Amino acid sequence: xxxxxxxxxxxxxxxxxxxxxxxxxxxxxxxxxxxxxxxxxxxxxxxxxxxxxxxxxxxxxxxxxxxxxxxxxxxxxxxxxxxxxxxxxxxxxxxxxxxxxxxxxxxxxxxxxxxxxxxxxxxxxxxxxxxxxxxxxxxxxxxxxxxxxxxxxxxxxxxxxxxxxxxxxxxxxxxxxxxxxxxxxxxxxxxxxxxxxxxxxxxxxxxxxxxxxxxxxxxxxxxxxxxxxxxxxxxxxxxxxxxxxxxxxxxxxxxxxxxxxxxxxxxxxxxxxxxxxxxxxxxxxxxxxxxx
Numbered sequence: 546x547x548x549x550x551x552x553x554x555x556x557x558x559x560x561x562x563x564x565x566x567x568x569x570x571x572x573x574x575x576x577x578x579x580x581x582x583x584x585x586x587x588x589x590x591x592x593x594x595x596x597x598x599x600x601x602x603x604x605x606x607x608x609x610x611x612x613x614x615x616x617x618x619x620x621x622x623x624x625x626x627x628x629x630x631x632x633x634x635x636x637x638x639x640x641x642x643x644x645x646x647x648x649x650x651x652x653x654x655x656x657x658x659x660x661x662x663x664x665x666x667x668x669x670x671x672x673x674x675x676x677x678x679x680x681x682x683x684x685x686x687x688x689x690x691x692x693x694x695x696x697x698x699x700x701x702x703x704x705x706x707x708x709x710x711x712x713x714x715x716x717x718x719x720x721x722x723x724x725x726x727x728x729x730x731x732x733x734x735x736x737x738x739x740x741x742x743x744x745x746x747x748x749x750x751x752x753x754x755x756x757x758x759x760x761x762x763x764x765x766x767x768x769x770x771x772x773x774x775x776x777x778x779x780x781x782x783x784x785x786x787x788x789x790x791x792x793x794x795x796x797x798x799x800x801x802x803x804x805x806x807x808x809x810x811x812x813x814x815x816x817x818x819x820x821x822x823x824x825x826x827x828x829x830x831x832x833x834x835x836x837x
Contacts, residue, residue, distance in 0.1 A: 557784040558796040561777040566803025568773040569640040570811050571765040572608025572632060575622025578758055581632035583751045584769070585625070585743040588619070589735045591770020592778075596732040599779065605729055614737075616721045617730065620714060628709035629682035634703025639814050644703040644804025645684055645824035648797075651831050652677045653712035670834045680703070727782035735774060794835075798828055 575584050600607070624725050652674050658664035665675075685701045686693045695702055723730055757765075784793050801824055808814040 554788050555782055555796075557780040558788070558793045560790070561781040561784070562800040563794045563803050564772050564777040565766065566800045567807045568769060569635065569643045569804050570807045571768050573635055573640045573774075573812060575762060575765050576636050577753055578762060580746070580751055581629060581636070582742055582746045583755065584632060584766070585628045587766050588769040589742065589772055590596055592735045592766065592774030593732065593739060594602060595771050595775035596728060596779070597736050597737065600728055600732055600773075601636065603728070605726070607729075609611075610724060613723050613725055614733065616723050617733050618737055619721075619723075620718060623710060623717060623743060624734065625738050627707055627714060628702055631707035631733045634700045635705060637700025638704060639716075639822075640808040640812055641814050641816070642684060642701055642799040643704050643807045644749065644808075645820075645827055646681065646701060646709070646768055647708050647812055648770070648801050648827055648831060649681060649705070649713050650676055650708045650715070651834055653709050654715055655834050657712055663717075669836070671691040673830045673833030673836075674831070676833060677827050680823045680826025680830055682823075682825060682827075686819075688819045693723060700738075705829055727786070728779065731778050731782070731804045733815075797830065802827065 572584060631643070631647075654676065655664075655666060657672060659666045682690055682693070685698050725733065782791070805814075805816060805820070805824065809816050
C-alpha cells in the first residue's frame with residue numbers, strides 16, 4: 546500500500562479507537578442508573594438494528610450456516626460473560642484504570658497461546674510480560690504495592706478478569722473458521738448476545754429503570770450501541786480488509802490515552818502520576834510482547 550493510500554485509510558482505525566476509548570466514559574455514566582446487564586442488552590439491540598440496516602442496504606445475504614452459527618454462539622457466550630464482568634468491575638473502579646488494564650489483553654493472549662497452542666515465547670517477550678505486570682501493580686497500588694488487596698481493589702481485579710476473558714475470546718476467534726463476511730459475523734454475534742441476555746435482564750425493575758432515564762442516558766446508550774458496537778466495528782473491519790493487520794492493531798495503543806483524557810474531561814477523574822506511569826509501563830510491556 547502506498548504512503549498516501551495508507552494515510553487515506555488511517556482515519557478509520559483512528560476513529561474506531563477514539564470511539565472505543567470513550568465507551569468506558571459513557572458506560573461509567575450509565576452505571577449510576579442502570580444495571581450492567583441492561584446496559585449491555587440495550588447496547589447490543591441498538592447495534593443489531595444499525596448493522597442489520599447496513600446489511601440490508603448493502604444487499605447482504607442473511608442465509609444461515611449451522612456450523613458457523615455454532616461457533617458464533619460460543620463466541621457470544623464468551624463475549625457476554627466478558628462484558629458482564631467488565632461492567633461490574635467498572636462500577637468499582639475508574640474509567641481511566643479500566644482503559645489501561647484492558648490493554649493488558651495481549652499479554653494474556655501470549656500466555657494462553659503458549660500454554661494451549663504451544664506458541665513460542667522468547668526471552669524478549671517474557672521481559673515484556675514482566676514489565677506489563679509491573680505496570681499493572683503500579684497502576685492498581687498507586688505506587689504502594691503493599692496496599693493491594695482484593696476487597697478494596699475488586700473493581701481493578703474484575704477488569705483484569707475481563708481482560709483475561711477477552712483474550713480467551715480473541716484466541717477462540719483466531720482458531721475457528723467462520724465463513725460469514727465480517728459485517729454479518731458481528732451482526733449475528735450481537736444478535737445472539739441479545740438473545741442470551743434477554744431472559745436474565747428483562748424484569749419489572751430493569752424496565753422501570755429504563756423508563757426513568759433522561760435524555761443524556763439515552764444519548765450515552767445510543768453512543769454505545771450505534772457508535773461503539775456499530776460504526777466503530779464497521780470502520781475497523783473495513784480497515785482490516787484494506788491495511789496490514791499490524792498497522793491497524795498499532796492504533797489500539799492510543800485507546801487508553803483517549804480514555805484517560807476523556808475521563809478527566811467528562812467524569813472529572815484525576816490524572817495522577819502513578820496512573821500515567823503505570824499505564825505507560827503497561828503499554829511498553831505490551832509493545833515488547835507484540836514485537837516477535
